[in-house]
Amino acid sequence: MQMSVRAFRCWLTAYRRIWRSSIWSSVFGPLFYLSAMGLGLGTLVNSHGTASLGGVSYLDFVAPAILASGAMNTAMAEASYPVFGSIKWNKIYYAAQATPLRPADIYRGHLMFMAMRLIMNTALVTVFMWAFGAVRSAWVVLAWPVAVLTGLAFAAPIAAWAITVTTETSFTYIFRFALMPLMLFSGTFFPLSQLPGWLRGIAYATPLWHGVALCRALSLGHADLLGALGHVAYLAVLAAIGIWAGARTYQRRLYV
Protein backbone atom coordinates (compact mmCIF):
# COMPACT_ATOMS: atom_id res chain seq x y z
CA MET A 1 0.00 0.00 0.00
CA GLN A 2 2.74 2.41 1.02
CA MET A 3 4.61 1.55 -2.19
CA SER A 4 1.48 2.23 -4.26
CA VAL A 5 1.17 5.63 -2.61
CA ARG A 6 4.74 6.40 -3.73
CA ALA A 7 3.74 5.67 -7.32
CA PHE A 8 0.57 7.75 -6.89
CA ARG A 9 2.51 10.76 -5.62
CA CYS A 10 4.69 10.67 -8.69
CA TRP A 11 1.61 10.89 -10.89
CA LEU A 12 0.58 13.88 -8.82
CA THR A 13 3.89 15.61 -9.48
CA ALA A 14 3.46 15.06 -13.18
CA TYR A 15 -0.18 16.15 -13.04
CA ARG A 16 0.77 19.46 -11.46
CA ARG A 17 2.34 20.32 -14.83
CA ILE A 18 -0.62 19.50 -17.02
CA TRP A 19 -3.73 20.00 -14.88
CA ARG A 20 -4.53 23.31 -16.52
CA SER A 21 -5.00 21.78 -19.95
CA SER A 22 -6.89 18.75 -18.62
CA ILE A 23 -9.26 20.83 -16.54
CA TRP A 24 -10.78 22.49 -19.60
CA SER A 25 -12.11 19.28 -21.07
CA SER A 26 -13.35 18.28 -17.62
CA VAL A 27 -15.28 21.55 -17.38
CA PHE A 28 -16.54 22.03 -20.89
CA GLY A 29 -17.44 18.42 -21.67
CA PRO A 30 -20.23 18.20 -19.09
CA LEU A 31 -21.26 21.82 -19.68
CA PHE A 32 -21.84 21.09 -23.36
CA TYR A 33 -23.69 17.88 -22.59
CA LEU A 34 -25.95 19.44 -19.98
CA SER A 35 -26.73 22.40 -22.25
CA ALA A 36 -27.31 20.41 -25.43
CA MET A 37 -29.14 17.43 -23.94
CA GLY A 38 -30.81 18.95 -20.94
CA LEU A 39 -31.79 22.33 -22.32
CA GLY A 40 -31.77 21.83 -26.10
CA LEU A 41 -33.16 18.34 -26.54
CA GLY A 42 -34.94 18.61 -23.20
CA THR A 43 -37.24 21.40 -24.41
CA LEU A 44 -38.38 19.21 -27.27
CA VAL A 45 -38.91 16.15 -25.07
CA ASN A 46 -40.71 18.04 -22.31
CA SER A 47 -43.20 19.52 -24.79
CA HIS A 48 -44.24 15.95 -25.72
CA GLY A 49 -44.88 14.91 -22.15
CA THR A 50 -42.52 13.12 -19.78
CA ALA A 51 -44.69 10.33 -18.42
CA SER A 52 -42.28 7.66 -19.65
CA LEU A 53 -39.45 9.49 -17.82
CA GLY A 54 -41.39 9.11 -14.59
CA GLY A 55 -42.86 12.59 -14.81
CA VAL A 56 -39.60 14.49 -14.31
CA SER A 57 -38.13 16.97 -16.78
CA TYR A 58 -35.70 15.63 -19.37
CA LEU A 59 -32.85 17.61 -17.77
CA ASP A 60 -33.54 15.96 -14.39
CA PHE A 61 -33.65 12.60 -16.15
CA VAL A 62 -30.49 12.93 -18.23
CA ALA A 63 -28.19 14.84 -15.84
CA PRO A 64 -27.36 11.93 -13.48
CA ALA A 65 -26.73 9.75 -16.55
CA ILE A 66 -24.28 12.34 -17.86
CA LEU A 67 -22.58 12.11 -14.46
CA ALA A 68 -22.24 8.32 -14.62
CA SER A 69 -21.31 8.05 -18.30
CA GLY A 70 -18.88 10.92 -17.89
CA ALA A 71 -17.15 8.86 -15.22
CA MET A 72 -16.91 5.99 -17.69
CA ASN A 73 -15.35 8.26 -20.28
CA THR A 74 -12.87 9.71 -17.79
CA ALA A 75 -11.96 6.14 -16.84
CA MET A 76 -11.32 5.21 -20.45
CA ALA A 77 -9.25 8.34 -21.08
CA GLU A 78 -7.10 7.80 -17.98
CA ALA A 79 -6.72 4.03 -18.21
CA SER A 80 -6.02 3.55 -21.92
CA TYR A 81 -3.39 5.78 -23.55
CA PRO A 82 -1.68 6.86 -20.31
CA VAL A 83 -1.07 3.19 -19.40
CA PHE A 84 -0.01 2.25 -22.90
CA GLY A 85 2.22 5.33 -23.14
CA SER A 86 3.91 4.51 -19.85
CA ILE A 87 5.52 1.48 -21.45
CA LYS A 88 5.65 2.58 -25.09
CA TRP A 89 6.23 6.32 -25.17
CA ASN A 90 7.78 7.89 -22.11
CA LYS A 91 8.48 4.51 -20.48
CA ILE A 92 7.96 5.79 -16.97
CA TYR A 93 6.75 2.36 -15.86
CA TYR A 94 10.21 1.04 -16.70
CA ALA A 95 11.76 3.83 -14.67
CA ALA A 96 9.55 2.94 -11.71
CA GLN A 97 10.26 -0.74 -12.15
CA ALA A 98 13.99 -0.27 -11.43
CA THR A 99 13.10 1.03 -7.95
CA PRO A 100 11.64 -0.82 -4.96
CA LEU A 101 8.18 -0.60 -6.56
CA ARG A 102 6.73 -3.91 -7.74
CA PRO A 103 4.52 -4.17 -10.82
CA ALA A 104 1.41 -4.36 -8.63
CA ASP A 105 2.46 -1.16 -6.86
CA ILE A 106 2.90 0.57 -10.20
CA TYR A 107 -0.60 -0.54 -11.21
CA ARG A 108 -2.27 0.42 -7.95
CA GLY A 109 -0.46 3.75 -7.77
CA HIS A 110 -1.66 4.63 -11.24
CA LEU A 111 -5.18 3.46 -10.36
CA MET A 112 -5.17 5.77 -7.33
CA PHE A 113 -4.37 8.63 -9.66
CA MET A 114 -7.24 7.58 -11.95
CA ALA A 115 -9.51 7.53 -8.90
CA MET A 116 -8.40 11.05 -8.07
CA ARG A 117 -9.20 12.22 -11.59
CA LEU A 118 -12.61 10.54 -11.30
CA ILE A 119 -13.29 12.24 -7.98
CA MET A 120 -12.38 15.61 -9.49
CA ASN A 121 -14.38 15.25 -12.69
CA THR A 122 -17.50 13.79 -11.10
CA ALA A 123 -17.44 16.49 -8.40
CA LEU A 124 -17.46 19.11 -11.15
CA VAL A 125 -20.40 17.47 -12.91
CA THR A 126 -22.33 17.16 -9.66
CA VAL A 127 -21.86 20.87 -9.02
CA PHE A 128 -22.95 21.67 -12.59
CA MET A 129 -26.05 19.51 -12.16
CA TRP A 130 -26.95 21.53 -9.12
CA ALA A 131 -26.21 24.81 -10.92
CA PHE A 132 -28.44 23.76 -13.82
CA GLY A 133 -31.23 23.02 -11.36
CA ALA A 134 -31.16 19.36 -12.39
CA VAL A 135 -31.11 17.94 -8.86
CA ARG A 136 -34.28 16.90 -7.09
CA SER A 137 -32.90 15.38 -3.92
CA ALA A 138 -30.08 15.93 -1.44
CA TRP A 139 -29.23 12.25 -1.92
CA VAL A 140 -27.31 13.46 -4.96
CA VAL A 141 -24.27 13.81 -2.69
CA LEU A 142 -24.21 10.01 -2.76
CA ALA A 143 -24.51 9.97 -6.53
CA TRP A 144 -21.04 11.49 -6.57
CA PRO A 145 -19.23 8.51 -4.93
CA VAL A 146 -21.42 6.13 -6.95
CA ALA A 147 -20.18 7.82 -10.12
CA VAL A 148 -16.60 7.44 -8.87
CA LEU A 149 -17.24 3.74 -8.26
CA THR A 150 -18.74 3.43 -11.75
CA GLY A 151 -15.57 4.97 -13.14
CA LEU A 152 -13.39 2.57 -11.16
CA ALA A 153 -15.42 -0.39 -12.39
CA PHE A 154 -14.20 0.64 -15.85
CA ALA A 155 -10.74 2.04 -15.04
CA ALA A 156 -9.47 -0.98 -13.09
CA PRO A 157 -10.16 -3.60 -15.78
CA ILE A 158 -9.32 -1.27 -18.69
CA ALA A 159 -5.89 -0.46 -17.20
CA ALA A 160 -5.32 -4.16 -16.49
CA TRP A 161 -6.00 -4.84 -20.13
CA ALA A 162 -4.25 -1.75 -21.58
CA ILE A 163 -0.86 -2.93 -20.29
CA THR A 164 -1.18 -6.04 -22.48
CA VAL A 165 -2.05 -4.09 -25.62
CA THR A 166 0.59 -3.99 -28.36
CA THR A 167 -0.91 -1.45 -30.75
CA GLU A 168 -2.91 1.62 -29.89
CA THR A 169 -5.58 0.85 -32.49
CA SER A 170 -7.03 -1.61 -29.95
CA PHE A 171 -8.26 1.39 -28.00
CA THR A 172 -10.17 2.70 -31.01
CA TYR A 173 -12.06 -0.61 -31.15
CA ILE A 174 -12.99 -0.43 -27.49
CA PHE A 175 -14.21 3.12 -27.98
CA ARG A 176 -16.31 2.22 -30.97
CA PHE A 177 -17.63 -1.19 -30.09
CA ALA A 178 -17.83 -1.10 -26.30
CA LEU A 179 -18.01 2.40 -24.89
CA MET A 180 -20.14 3.96 -27.61
CA PRO A 181 -22.91 1.34 -27.41
CA LEU A 182 -22.78 1.46 -23.62
CA MET A 183 -23.11 5.21 -23.70
CA LEU A 184 -26.13 4.97 -26.03
CA PHE A 185 -27.97 1.92 -24.69
CA SER A 186 -27.57 2.01 -20.91
CA GLY A 187 -30.66 4.08 -20.20
CA THR A 188 -28.53 7.18 -20.52
CA PHE A 189 -30.52 9.35 -22.91
CA PHE A 190 -33.83 7.47 -22.87
CA PRO A 191 -35.43 5.01 -20.45
CA LEU A 192 -34.72 1.33 -21.13
CA SER A 193 -38.48 0.73 -21.34
CA GLN A 194 -38.20 2.17 -24.85
CA LEU A 195 -36.05 -0.77 -25.97
CA PRO A 196 -37.32 -4.19 -27.13
CA GLY A 197 -37.24 -6.78 -24.36
CA TRP A 198 -34.16 -8.76 -25.46
CA LEU A 199 -32.04 -5.62 -25.80
CA ARG A 200 -33.25 -4.47 -22.41
CA GLY A 201 -31.97 -7.72 -20.92
CA ILE A 202 -28.49 -7.03 -22.29
CA ALA A 203 -28.58 -3.44 -21.08
CA TYR A 204 -29.41 -4.54 -17.52
CA ALA A 205 -26.29 -6.67 -17.52
CA THR A 206 -23.91 -3.85 -18.48
CA PRO A 207 -21.98 -1.94 -15.84
CA LEU A 208 -22.88 1.52 -17.07
CA TRP A 209 -26.59 0.83 -16.63
CA HIS A 210 -26.01 0.04 -12.95
CA GLY A 211 -24.11 3.29 -12.51
CA VAL A 212 -26.71 5.31 -14.39
CA ALA A 213 -29.66 3.69 -12.59
CA LEU A 214 -28.26 4.33 -9.13
CA CYS A 215 -27.07 7.88 -9.84
CA ARG A 216 -30.49 8.67 -11.27
CA ALA A 217 -32.36 7.12 -8.36
CA LEU A 218 -30.27 9.16 -5.91
CA SER A 219 -30.54 12.41 -7.84
CA LEU A 220 -34.32 12.03 -8.22
CA GLY A 221 -34.65 10.90 -4.62
CA HIS A 222 -36.33 7.51 -5.12
CA ALA A 223 -33.45 5.13 -4.37
CA ASP A 224 -34.27 2.07 -2.29
CA LEU A 225 -31.67 0.41 -0.11
CA LEU A 226 -31.83 -3.07 -1.61
CA GLY A 227 -31.62 -1.88 -5.20
CA ALA A 228 -28.78 0.47 -4.30
CA LEU A 229 -26.82 -2.32 -2.65
CA GLY A 230 -27.29 -4.48 -5.73
CA HIS A 231 -25.92 -1.80 -8.04
CA VAL A 232 -23.00 -1.02 -5.72
CA ALA A 233 -22.18 -4.71 -5.36
CA TYR A 234 -22.15 -5.21 -9.12
CA LEU A 235 -19.82 -2.24 -9.68
CA ALA A 236 -17.58 -3.12 -6.74
CA VAL A 237 -17.17 -6.70 -7.97
CA LEU A 238 -16.18 -5.45 -11.41
CA ALA A 239 -13.63 -3.04 -9.92
CA ALA A 240 -12.30 -5.80 -7.66
CA ILE A 241 -11.87 -8.18 -10.59
CA GLY A 242 -9.98 -5.44 -12.42
CA ILE A 243 -7.70 -4.82 -9.44
CA TRP A 244 -7.04 -8.53 -9.07
CA ALA A 245 -6.27 -8.89 -12.78
CA GLY A 246 -4.17 -5.72 -12.98
CA ALA A 247 -1.63 -6.94 -10.45
CA ARG A 248 -1.18 -10.02 -12.63
CA THR A 249 -1.12 -8.46 -16.08
CA TYR A 250 1.34 -5.80 -14.91
CA GLN A 251 3.53 -8.48 -13.38
CA ARG A 252 3.49 -10.49 -16.59
CA ARG A 253 4.21 -7.49 -18.79
CA LEU A 254 6.90 -5.81 -16.70
CA TYR A 255 8.60 -8.69 -14.93
CA VAL A 256 9.92 -10.78 -17.82
Place this chain on the structure above:
Amino acid sequence: MDGIDFELYRGEAFGFLGPNGAGKSSTMRMIGCVSPPTSGELRILGKDPVKDGSAIRARLGVVPQEDTLDVELTVGENLLVYGRYFGLPRRVIRERTAALLDFVQLTDRAKDKVDPLSGGLRRRLTIARSLINEPEILILDEPTTGLDPQARHVVWDRLFRLKQRGVTLILTTHYMDEAEQLCDRLVVMDHGRFAAEGSPRDLIGRYCSPEVLELRFDPDMHTTAADKLKDFSSAERSEVLADRILLYVSDGDAALTAVRAAGLEPLTSLVRRGTLEDVFLRLTGRRLED
Protein backbone atom coordinates in the same frame (compact mmCIF):
# COMPACT_ATOMS: atom_id res chain seq x y z
CA MET B 1 21.08 -17.48 -20.95
CA ASP B 2 22.94 -20.73 -20.70
CA GLY B 3 25.14 -21.76 -17.84
CA ILE B 4 26.78 -18.47 -16.98
CA ASP B 5 28.64 -18.34 -13.71
CA PHE B 6 30.21 -15.30 -12.15
CA GLU B 7 30.90 -13.53 -8.92
CA LEU B 8 31.23 -9.83 -8.35
CA TYR B 9 33.28 -8.12 -5.71
CA ARG B 10 32.44 -4.93 -3.94
CA GLY B 11 33.94 -1.84 -5.52
CA GLU B 12 35.02 -3.41 -8.78
CA ALA B 13 33.90 -2.55 -12.29
CA PHE B 14 32.68 -5.59 -14.14
CA GLY B 15 31.88 -5.54 -17.83
CA PHE B 16 29.72 -7.68 -20.08
CA LEU B 17 30.87 -7.57 -23.70
CA GLY B 18 29.16 -9.28 -26.56
CA PRO B 19 27.46 -8.79 -29.91
CA ASN B 20 23.78 -7.83 -30.09
CA GLY B 21 21.63 -10.70 -28.91
CA ALA B 22 24.42 -12.28 -26.86
CA GLY B 23 22.34 -11.99 -23.71
CA LYS B 24 23.92 -8.94 -22.09
CA SER B 25 20.70 -7.03 -21.49
CA SER B 26 18.90 -10.14 -20.24
CA THR B 27 21.68 -10.65 -17.72
CA MET B 28 21.38 -7.01 -16.68
CA ARG B 29 17.63 -7.40 -16.18
CA MET B 30 18.18 -10.42 -13.97
CA ILE B 31 20.76 -8.59 -11.89
CA GLY B 32 18.39 -5.62 -11.77
CA CYS B 33 15.73 -7.95 -10.28
CA VAL B 34 13.18 -7.27 -13.01
CA SER B 35 13.46 -10.64 -14.73
CA PRO B 36 13.33 -13.93 -12.88
CA PRO B 37 15.99 -16.52 -13.75
CA THR B 38 14.30 -19.69 -15.00
CA SER B 39 16.88 -21.93 -13.38
CA GLY B 40 20.12 -21.72 -11.48
CA GLU B 41 21.02 -19.63 -8.52
CA LEU B 42 21.28 -15.85 -8.40
CA ARG B 43 22.20 -13.88 -5.32
CA ILE B 44 22.48 -10.12 -5.34
CA LEU B 45 23.90 -8.43 -2.27
CA GLY B 46 23.48 -11.85 -0.70
CA LYS B 47 19.72 -11.93 -1.32
CA ASP B 48 17.32 -13.82 -3.55
CA PRO B 49 16.00 -11.53 -6.32
CA VAL B 50 12.73 -13.43 -6.61
CA LYS B 51 11.84 -13.13 -2.92
CA ASP B 52 13.58 -9.87 -2.02
CA GLY B 53 13.52 -8.05 -5.37
CA SER B 54 12.08 -4.89 -3.88
CA ALA B 55 14.62 -4.74 -1.04
CA ILE B 56 17.52 -5.41 -3.42
CA ARG B 57 16.37 -2.80 -5.93
CA ALA B 58 16.35 -0.25 -3.11
CA ARG B 59 20.15 -0.66 -3.02
CA LEU B 60 20.75 -0.69 -6.79
CA GLY B 61 21.08 2.08 -9.31
CA VAL B 62 20.05 1.41 -12.88
CA VAL B 63 21.02 3.25 -16.06
CA PRO B 64 18.90 1.54 -18.72
CA GLN B 65 19.88 1.24 -22.35
CA GLU B 66 16.99 3.43 -23.45
CA ASP B 67 16.25 6.61 -21.55
CA THR B 68 13.21 6.36 -19.31
CA LEU B 69 13.14 9.99 -18.25
CA ASP B 70 9.82 11.81 -18.05
CA VAL B 71 10.36 14.39 -20.79
CA GLU B 72 7.36 16.47 -19.67
CA LEU B 73 9.07 17.18 -16.37
CA THR B 74 12.09 19.30 -15.58
CA VAL B 75 15.53 17.94 -14.77
CA GLY B 76 14.98 18.55 -11.06
CA GLU B 77 11.48 17.05 -11.08
CA ASN B 78 12.78 13.87 -12.66
CA LEU B 79 15.09 13.42 -9.70
CA LEU B 80 12.28 14.29 -7.28
CA VAL B 81 9.90 11.75 -8.78
CA TYR B 82 12.55 9.05 -8.84
CA GLY B 83 13.68 9.76 -5.28
CA ARG B 84 10.04 9.45 -4.26
CA TYR B 85 9.92 5.93 -5.65
CA PHE B 86 12.61 5.08 -3.11
CA GLY B 87 10.56 6.68 -0.35
CA LEU B 88 13.15 9.38 0.30
CA PRO B 89 11.94 12.49 2.11
CA ARG B 90 11.71 15.68 0.07
CA ARG B 91 14.50 17.36 2.04
CA VAL B 92 16.94 14.51 1.39
CA ILE B 93 16.06 14.47 -2.30
CA ARG B 94 16.64 18.21 -2.52
CA GLU B 95 20.08 17.94 -0.93
CA ARG B 96 21.11 15.02 -3.10
CA THR B 97 19.72 16.62 -6.24
CA ALA B 98 21.99 19.62 -5.77
CA ALA B 99 25.03 17.39 -5.26
CA LEU B 100 24.18 15.03 -8.12
CA LEU B 101 23.44 17.73 -10.66
CA ASP B 102 26.74 19.27 -9.72
CA PHE B 103 28.42 15.89 -10.16
CA VAL B 104 27.07 15.47 -13.70
CA GLN B 105 27.46 19.19 -14.49
CA LEU B 106 23.77 19.87 -15.01
CA THR B 107 23.22 22.39 -12.22
CA ASP B 108 22.35 25.24 -14.57
CA ARG B 109 19.76 23.06 -16.33
CA ALA B 110 17.91 22.04 -13.15
CA LYS B 111 14.77 23.98 -14.07
CA ASP B 112 14.77 23.10 -17.77
CA LYS B 113 12.42 20.54 -19.22
CA VAL B 114 14.03 17.27 -20.30
CA ASP B 115 12.44 17.31 -23.74
CA PRO B 116 14.91 19.63 -25.53
CA LEU B 117 18.02 18.13 -23.87
CA SER B 118 20.58 16.38 -26.08
CA GLY B 119 21.36 12.68 -25.80
CA GLY B 120 24.52 13.35 -23.83
CA LEU B 121 22.75 15.57 -21.30
CA ARG B 122 19.96 13.03 -20.89
CA ARG B 123 22.49 10.27 -20.23
CA ARG B 124 24.13 12.37 -17.55
CA LEU B 125 20.74 13.08 -16.03
CA THR B 126 19.92 9.36 -16.11
CA ILE B 127 23.19 8.66 -14.30
CA ALA B 128 22.42 11.34 -11.72
CA ARG B 129 18.94 9.86 -11.27
CA SER B 130 20.32 6.36 -10.79
CA LEU B 131 22.44 7.66 -7.89
CA ILE B 132 19.60 9.32 -5.95
CA ASN B 133 19.33 6.35 -3.55
CA GLU B 134 23.12 6.18 -3.06
CA PRO B 135 23.28 2.68 -4.56
CA GLU B 136 25.89 0.11 -3.66
CA ILE B 137 25.79 -1.33 -7.16
CA LEU B 138 25.30 0.68 -10.31
CA ILE B 139 24.05 -1.23 -13.36
CA LEU B 140 24.73 0.44 -16.70
CA ASP B 141 23.36 -1.03 -19.92
CA GLU B 142 25.34 0.47 -22.80
CA PRO B 143 25.84 3.78 -21.01
CA THR B 144 27.43 5.68 -23.90
CA THR B 145 25.79 4.19 -27.00
CA GLY B 146 24.78 6.98 -29.34
CA LEU B 147 26.81 9.71 -27.64
CA ASP B 148 29.38 11.92 -29.30
CA PRO B 149 33.03 11.54 -28.20
CA GLN B 150 32.94 14.56 -25.89
CA ALA B 151 29.86 13.29 -24.08
CA ARG B 152 31.33 9.78 -23.82
CA HIS B 153 34.47 11.10 -22.16
CA VAL B 154 32.44 13.08 -19.63
CA VAL B 155 30.41 9.96 -18.81
CA TRP B 156 33.55 7.83 -18.47
CA ASP B 157 35.11 10.40 -16.21
CA ARG B 158 32.06 10.41 -13.92
CA LEU B 159 31.86 6.62 -13.84
CA PHE B 160 35.53 6.40 -12.98
CA ARG B 161 35.01 8.77 -10.05
CA LEU B 162 32.10 6.66 -8.82
CA LYS B 163 34.30 3.60 -8.92
CA GLN B 164 36.90 5.40 -6.87
CA ARG B 165 34.22 6.16 -4.30
CA GLY B 166 33.64 2.44 -3.91
CA VAL B 167 30.48 2.00 -6.00
CA THR B 168 30.41 -1.37 -7.75
CA LEU B 169 29.85 -0.89 -11.47
CA ILE B 170 28.30 -3.49 -13.73
CA LEU B 171 28.14 -2.47 -17.35
CA THR B 172 27.49 -3.77 -20.81
CA THR B 173 29.06 -2.21 -23.85
CA HIS B 174 29.90 -2.66 -27.50
CA TYR B 175 32.82 -0.30 -27.15
CA MET B 176 36.10 -1.97 -26.45
CA ASP B 177 37.79 1.28 -25.51
CA GLU B 178 35.03 1.81 -22.94
CA ALA B 179 35.65 -1.63 -21.48
CA GLU B 180 39.40 -1.05 -21.38
CA GLN B 181 38.90 2.32 -19.72
CA LEU B 182 36.47 1.28 -17.05
CA CYS B 183 36.49 -2.45 -16.34
CA ASP B 184 38.65 -4.25 -13.83
CA ARG B 185 37.26 -7.52 -15.05
CA LEU B 186 35.06 -8.47 -17.93
CA VAL B 187 33.41 -11.36 -19.68
CA VAL B 188 32.88 -11.77 -23.39
CA MET B 189 29.42 -13.21 -24.05
CA ASP B 190 28.25 -15.01 -27.12
CA HIS B 191 24.98 -16.92 -27.61
CA GLY B 192 24.10 -16.64 -23.94
CA ARG B 193 27.40 -18.13 -22.77
CA PHE B 194 30.67 -16.77 -21.47
CA ALA B 195 33.35 -17.09 -24.14
CA ALA B 196 36.10 -15.71 -21.92
CA GLU B 197 36.61 -13.98 -18.60
CA GLY B 198 39.44 -11.86 -17.15
CA SER B 199 40.93 -8.39 -16.92
CA PRO B 200 41.34 -6.49 -20.22
CA ARG B 201 45.14 -6.87 -20.05
CA ASP B 202 44.81 -10.52 -19.20
CA LEU B 203 42.43 -11.25 -22.09
CA ILE B 204 44.64 -9.48 -24.61
CA GLY B 205 47.58 -11.53 -23.38
CA ARG B 206 45.60 -14.74 -23.64
CA TYR B 207 43.72 -14.27 -26.91
CA CYS B 208 45.83 -11.84 -28.88
CA SER B 209 49.45 -11.07 -29.65
CA PRO B 210 51.22 -7.94 -28.37
CA GLU B 211 51.18 -6.42 -31.85
CA VAL B 212 49.14 -6.73 -35.01
CA LEU B 213 50.44 -6.08 -38.53
CA GLU B 214 47.73 -5.03 -40.95
CA LEU B 215 48.64 -5.43 -44.63
CA ARG B 216 46.74 -4.23 -47.65
CA PHE B 217 47.76 -5.51 -51.07
CA ASP B 218 46.88 -4.65 -54.60
CA PRO B 219 43.59 -6.54 -55.28
CA ASP B 220 45.31 -8.68 -57.95
CA MET B 221 47.97 -9.67 -55.44
CA HIS B 222 45.59 -10.27 -52.53
CA THR B 223 45.01 -14.00 -53.09
CA THR B 224 48.69 -14.76 -53.79
CA ALA B 225 49.74 -12.88 -50.69
CA ALA B 226 47.05 -14.58 -48.64
CA ASP B 227 48.34 -18.03 -49.70
CA LYS B 228 51.89 -17.17 -48.73
CA LEU B 229 50.97 -15.51 -45.43
CA LYS B 230 48.36 -18.02 -44.28
CA ASP B 231 50.95 -19.99 -42.33
CA PHE B 232 53.62 -17.34 -42.08
CA SER B 233 56.36 -18.59 -39.79
CA SER B 234 57.02 -15.35 -37.92
CA ALA B 235 53.32 -14.83 -37.01
CA GLU B 236 51.49 -16.54 -34.14
CA ARG B 237 48.36 -16.46 -36.21
CA SER B 238 47.11 -14.81 -39.36
CA GLU B 239 43.69 -13.78 -40.58
CA VAL B 240 42.69 -13.15 -44.18
CA LEU B 241 39.89 -10.62 -44.60
CA ALA B 242 38.24 -9.48 -47.82
CA ASP B 243 40.51 -6.46 -48.16
CA ARG B 244 43.32 -6.95 -45.64
CA ILE B 245 45.56 -9.56 -44.13
CA LEU B 246 46.21 -9.43 -40.38
CA LEU B 247 49.31 -10.97 -38.84
CA TYR B 248 49.30 -11.45 -35.07
CA VAL B 249 52.92 -11.04 -34.04
CA SER B 250 55.13 -10.06 -31.13
CA ASP B 251 57.11 -7.54 -33.15
CA GLY B 252 55.26 -5.83 -35.96
CA ASP B 253 58.24 -4.11 -37.60
CA ALA B 254 60.28 -7.30 -37.69
CA ALA B 255 57.32 -9.13 -39.22
CA LEU B 256 56.97 -6.46 -41.91
CA THR B 257 60.65 -6.88 -42.80
CA ALA B 258 60.10 -10.65 -43.03
CA VAL B 259 57.08 -10.13 -45.31
CA ARG B 260 59.13 -7.95 -47.62
CA ALA B 261 61.99 -10.47 -47.54
CA ALA B 262 59.49 -13.07 -48.75
CA GLY B 263 58.99 -10.97 -51.86
CA LEU B 264 55.63 -9.39 -50.94
CA GLU B 265 55.22 -5.65 -51.19
CA PRO B 266 52.04 -4.36 -49.51
CA LEU B 267 50.31 -1.17 -50.70
CA THR B 268 49.92 -0.05 -47.10
CA SER B 269 50.99 -1.50 -43.80
CA LEU B 270 50.10 -0.66 -40.23
CA VAL B 271 51.68 -1.89 -37.04
CA ARG B 272 49.49 -1.51 -33.97
CA ARG B 273 49.07 -2.84 -30.46
CA GLY B 274 46.84 -5.90 -29.93
CA THR B 275 43.52 -4.66 -28.49
CA LEU B 276 40.43 -5.92 -26.78
CA GLU B 277 38.67 -5.54 -30.10
CA ASP B 278 40.94 -8.23 -31.59
CA VAL B 279 40.07 -10.48 -28.65
CA PHE B 280 36.40 -9.78 -29.10
CA LEU B 281 36.39 -10.51 -32.82
CA ARG B 282 38.41 -13.67 -32.33
CA LEU B 283 36.00 -14.95 -29.69
CA THR B 284 32.70 -13.95 -31.26
CA GLY B 285 33.61 -14.14 -34.95
CA ARG B 286 33.38 -11.55 -37.68
CA ARG B 287 30.02 -12.60 -39.04
CA LEU B 288 27.12 -10.21 -38.65
CA GLU B 289 24.32 -11.65 -36.57
CA ASP B 290 20.91 -10.38 -35.76
